[in-house]
Amino acid sequence: MSQPLRTLDHTLTQRSYRTRNTLRADHSSHGQNRICRGVGNRQVVCGAQRAAPAHNACAAEPPALRLCPDRTSRWRHPIVPKSRPSVLLAVLLPTSILCGCSTTTYNPDLPTGAAAYDTIPAIVPAPTTYAIRAKDVLTLRVFGEPEVSQDELRVDDAGLIQVPLIGTVKAAGRDAQEIGSEITGKLAQSYLRNPQVAVSVKQATPSFVSVEGEVEKPGVYEIDGRSTLLSAIARAESPTASAKLTEVVVFRTIDQKSMVARFDLKRIRTGIDPDPMILDGDVVMVGYSTTRGFWQDLLKTAPLLNAFSLAATR
Template sequence: MMRALSLVLIASATFLAACGGGPKMDISQMTAAQPVDLQMAMVPTSVQTEYQIGVGDKLSVRVFQVPDLSFDELTVDTSGNLQMPLIGAVRAAGLTSGQLSAEIAERLSAEYLRNPQVTVTVTEAASQKITVDGAVTKPGVYEMRGTTSLLQAVAMAEGPSRVADLTKVAVFRTIDGQRSVALFDLAAIRQGRAEDPRVLGDDIIVVDTSRMSSTMREIINALPALSIFRPF
């Protein structure tokens, strides 16, 4: 079964209700919703590297040698579904293009085709927003289209301030409904000594964690290693 040939854009729902023009979120005043559970499973950043389809994304769907089931552009509806001939609504939101390809192929093979070869490609993603705060030149909420790395996200805010501690950059993210945080060494990333991770829609990036509340600093300091997301 063919896999998608390109995954280059990111889409997801907006994290902040204020993103549409309201004031930016003051992460420096954040407090923990609950104490850190040192027994909770750690989620490595690699889990988040493959793009998940979202509402409003436009997809190209190709079924090999079946033109009537091949489309240059289908849009994921507000329910997160993709409407296909014969098989009807197919859940797309939250899946990678490869997973969606497999799902469509399985549905088609159940009644209509023998060993269908399906390729799903994200051709356009709905815009999404990230928040960049802390010791940067212009803190705020920024819209991104396409794959964006942590370095690029900080650059959107016109880079760190001259007094920023780049060894401690926090990324807040919701993973499976749970707010999580990971710490990154931006200085090492700049020097090529560490991987430049992708940021996702709704991420909140805080440069220089010394500017955060003491409670949140305690949570971050409890992280066992860099680049590991931990619920809080």
């Protein structure tokens, strides 16, 4: 055999030997140390990459491009987490619905429409005299008798006042003239001859209304003697966006008798129904709309959903 042919045969033998060694290494490797057959001058590692020589081009290859087959599985690729906005929505929507549960119970037996105005009149006649109430401050003058006269007589919670020489006198629910007549009669019976008595109101206690439910600022507010339902709600800075305007309930107690009626604030605002009068001690309750409350809660949680979606896609 000539020298050129011998050299060619030796070269082919060495290449065949290196190829067999590469195949053995491929079949004998397992798990994360398995090596794929080289492609050209590049070497790719399936699973976790082994420490590669500095000249190995696989070390600089992005993880997303390291795709290689083996004999036990199909082509493998890195697992990229996917965002799940639908899962977040499924979690947050029931939460918003539960947060929007009504705090009041609908009572179908409450009078509405014309029956409501029979219970809570739209117009209360203006009194010709002032009826004294608990916590009012009165002034008592008895001509020529400074010991009996009083600059301040406070009406207690029971509606009574204490008059010198006489004792207890009922004042609540009566006007000043009636009280003066009673004091004059009692003083004339046992103590004074022809007494001259004058009673006046020095300080009237303010009137209050309680506004609760779906208003911006629930609380107790001072009102004047001729306040209405609209003005009472306006003092609480109007209903909220989730208020049920067709369910505004007014509670009133007169002579220890409770009265309740339901009004439609929409009809009152547009002038279809009259604006009922509100008296001292009334309680106004504005109902809650489940539907409007749900959409309000959904709008509030929308920015949170967007934030979760952006965080999940990063």
